[in-house]
Amino acid sequence: MRNxxxxxxxxxxxxxxxxxAYVIVAFWLVATGFxxxxxxxxxxxxxxxxxxxxxxxxxxxxxxxTMRLLAEESRTGTLELLLTAPVQDWAVVLGKFLGALGxxxxxxxxxxxxxILLVLLGGNPDWGPIWSGYLGLLLLGMSFLAIGIFASAxxxxxxxxxxxxxxxxxxxxxxxxxxxxxxxxxxxxxxxxALSDRFDSFPRGVIDLKDVIFYLSFTAVMLFITVQVVxxxxxxx
Amino acid sequence: MIEVEHLxxxxxxxxxxxxxxxxxxxxxxxxxxGPNGAGKTTTMRIITGYIPATSGTVRVAGFDVNDKxxxxxxxxxxxxxxxxxxxxxxxxEYLDFRGRIxxxxxxxxxxxxxxxxxxxxxxDDVADKLIGSLxxxxxxxxxxxxxxxxxxxxLILDEPTVGLDxxxxxxxxxxxxxxxxxxxxxxSTHLLPEVSxxxxxVVIINRGRLVAQDTPIHLAEDAANRKxxxxxxxxxxxxVLRVLRSVSGVTTASAxxxxxxxxxxxxxxxxxxxxxxxxxxxxGMDLRAPLASAVVGAGYDLLELKTVQPSLEQIFIDVISRExxxxxxxxxxxxxxxxxxxxGPDAVDSARVRTxxxxxxxxxxxxxxxxxxxxRR
Numbered sequence: 001m002r003n004x005x006x007x008x009x010x011x012x013x014x015x016x017x018x019x020x021a022y023v024i025v026a027f028w029l030v031a032t033g034f035x036x037x038x039x040x041x042x043x044x045x046x047x048x049x050x051x052x053x054x055x056x057x058x059x060x061x062x063x064x065x066t067m068r069l070l071a072e073e074s075r076t077g078t079l080e081l082l083l084t085a086p087v088q089d090w091a092v093v094l095g096k097f098l099g100a101l102g103x104x105x106x107x108x109x110x111x112x113x114x115x116i117l118l119v120l121l122g123g124n125p126d127w128g129p130i131w132s133g134y135l136g137l138l139l140l141g142m143s144f145l146a147i148g149i150f151a152s153a154x155x156x157x158x159x160x161x162x163x164x165x166x167x168x169x170x171x172x173x174x175x176x177x178x179x180x181x182x183x184x185x186x187x188x189x190x191x192x193x194a195l196s197d198r199f200d201s202f203p204r205g206v207i208d209l210k211d212v213i214f215y216l217s218f219t220a221v222m223l224f225i226t227v228q229v230v231x232x233x234x235x236x237x
Numbered sequence: 238m239i240e241v242e243h244l245x246x247x248x249x250x251x252x253x254x255x256x257x258x259x260x261x262x263x264x265x266x267x268x269x270x271g272p273n274g275a276g277k278t279t280t281m282r283i284i285t286g287y288i289p290a291t292s293g294t295v296r297v298a299g300f301d302v303n304d305k306x307x308x309x310x311x312x313x314x315x316x317x318x319x320x321x322x323x324x325x326x327x328x329x330e331y332l333d334f335r336g337r338i339x340x341x342x343x344x345x346x347x348x349x350x351x352x353x354x355x356x357x358x359x360x361d362d363v364a365d366k367l368i369g370s371l372x373x374x375x376x377x378x379x380x381x382x383x384x385x386x387x388x389x390x391x392l393i394l395d396e397p398t399v400g401l402d403x404x405x406x407x408x409x410x411x412x413x414x415x416x417x418x419x420x421x422x423x424x425s426t427h428l429l430p431e432v433s434x435x436x437x438x439v440v441i442i443n444r445g446r447l448v449a450q451d452t453p454i455h456l457a458e459d460a461a462n463r464k465x466x467x468x469x470x471x472x473x474x475x476x477v478l479r480v481l482r483s484v485s486g487v488t489t490a491s492a493x494x495x496x497x498x499x500x501x502x503x504x505x506x507x508x509x510x511x512x513x514x515x516x517x518x519x520x521g522m523d524l525r526a527p528l529a530s531a532v533v534g535a536g537y538d539l540l541e542l543k544t545v546q547p548s549l550e551q552i553f554i555d556v557i558s559r560e561x562x563x564x565x566x567x568x569x570x571x572x573x574x575x576x577x578x579x580x581g582p583d584a585v586d587s588a589r590v591r592t593x594x595x596x597x598x599x600x601x602x603x604x605x606x607x608x609x610x611x612x613r614r
Contacts, residue, residue, distance in 0.1 A: 006337040010326075017325040017367075077321030081383070084285040085338045086310040234288050 003087045004095040011069065011099025021103065024064055028107050031057055036114040047115065051133045051203040055196060058144055059173060063165035065103060066148025067158045069096045070230065074156035090227045093149065097223055100145045108137050129205035136202025139215035143195055144169060146222035153229040238263050238391055238421035239284065244293035246279055253279050254445045266417035268436030269425035270553060276445040277425045278318055281393050285315045297391055311340060314384035318395040320376055324369030328360050328379045331368060332386055339387035354382045373400035381409065392422045398431060410435050429553055441553065466524050469541035470532055471511040480535045481514060486522045491515050511540060
């Protein structure tokens with residue numbers, strides 16, 4: 001576990017050495033700020049719509065957070081030293097995932113400024129749905145990042161990794177809509193996989209344990225597959 | 238400390254390693270020689286546990302690198318050929334990170350050890366600069382520092398002196414010799430003098446097959462049953478050469494300086510300048526006495542006469558080219574182009590595939606001449 005945290009800490013630090021993280025965070029804050037301003041202007045203090053738009057933004061931003069994780073190490077060869085250190089493959093993958101999650105949590109944490117601003121300006125937002133909305137954002141983000149790290153394990157090219165992650169996310173995002181065109185049984189199964197549909201209840205203040213477990217197990221399965229990919233890559237190295 | 242038994246590796250259809258066997262004991266520095274694509278890096282990667290072998294076993298400090306990978310890795314320090322480092326960290330941060338994941342959990346000990354190792358490798362000046370901005374020499378030393386950091390029993394160093402300046406090369410070699418007293422080191426290199434200077438033992442591999450294994454001195458004596466005699470004679474070179482060639486048992490005689498230094502061949506052959514001649518004879522024959530009497534008998538002054546041990550380069554080329562010779566004679570040789578299959582730094586290791594053949598040594602001089610020509614091409 002210590003190794004996991006060490007790797008997570010190193011990843012988190014690496015984000016802030018390059019300008020990429022600053023650009024992403026700045027873009028994120030500007031975009032979410034705009035959504036928030038828009039919501040307030042339309043006299044909607046519940047932030048429900050803001051959450052709805054934010055998850056679309058996440059589709060674009062989360063591949064950028066994860067594309068580097070394994071692809072870059074594979075390109076530069078540093079993966080060779082990491083995978084010959086006395087660290088298990090799963091610890092490497094989990095550590096890198098937690099590093100990305102750390103940055104993501106910081107990003108959504110920063111947006112808490114907007115509801116606080118609302119209070120400072122004399123508003124009285126309903127905090128229950130806001131907190132549950134944030135929990136939903138965290139859970140949804142975890143599964144997005146897990147897809148991202150999986151894509152990053154597949155290739156040693158960051159851009160390719162980002163594109164794969166984006167396509168996978170898009171497919172899982174719209175799968176709910178598309179599945180209605182397919183047969184009964186298929187659509188029932190596919191719509192269960194849809195990542196975004198389950199998110200809708202969170203900003204309404206409804207935390208369904210089923211949804212929480214879905215996101216957590218989806219993340220776990222993606223990370224497990226990623227570890228398998230990393231192990232399989234040793235055979236191709 | 239390191240036991241490699243029947244190690245075989247396939248990359249798809251490409252037979253990269255063919256039944257490699259060797260052992261390295263504590264306190265030994267093993268030189269790993271071979272042309273590009275021979276399988277040096279592949280062998281090292283298998284020993285370090287980076288890639289799995291197709292078959293065969295490798296034990297490091299008694300631990301199987303497959304079954305007891307974590308235990309084996311704890312005893313290993315590894316410096317890959319490409320010296321992969323995190324360019325966005327400083328050497329201090331990087332070494333701290335490596336220390337943590339290598340099991341040095343005590344912060345104070347780790348800091349002490351980090352500054353100790355940076356001191357040892359003269360990294361103090363750059364300790365807080367980004368690795369990405371460092372020169373090749375510094376990076377190489379950061380890579381070495383990383384391998385030595387957790388004080389491993391076994392060191393695997395893939396070309397550790399590449400990119401260093403001569404002073405640093407000497408320092409690093411001294412360091413490796415020093416470390417080798419109580420550790421086990423495998424060192425791959427292209428620089429043959431390095432092997433004779435640093436290593437106690439040499440393993441030569443070619444096309445995935447172990448072709449020779451001995452001490453550098455033994456190897457030199459062994460492969461050098463043929464003696465090269467060097468003579469310094471004053472006299473017209475063409476006449477002297479004729480005299481030298483007339484001695485029975487002489488296979489070649491040459492005067493390299495005439496060819497190299499002087500343009501006017503005619504003048505050179507008739508003057509009385511002192512030149513150094515190199516004479517090669519048949520195996521096992523001592524030509525010194527007949528050569529001396531022949532030169533003196535022909536009326537030229539013999540100024541110096543000595544036997545020359547062939548350099549390690551020569552032996553290496555001999556061993557390898559003999560192999561090549563057999564490969565060329567082999568009728569059903571299959572060349573498999575791997576192309577896209579081998580990506581990354583390992584692409585070098587995937588030259589071609591040949592059918593297995595036994596490593597027979599030959600001492601027929603005419604063949605040796607033929608092989609040397611091949612090598613030059």
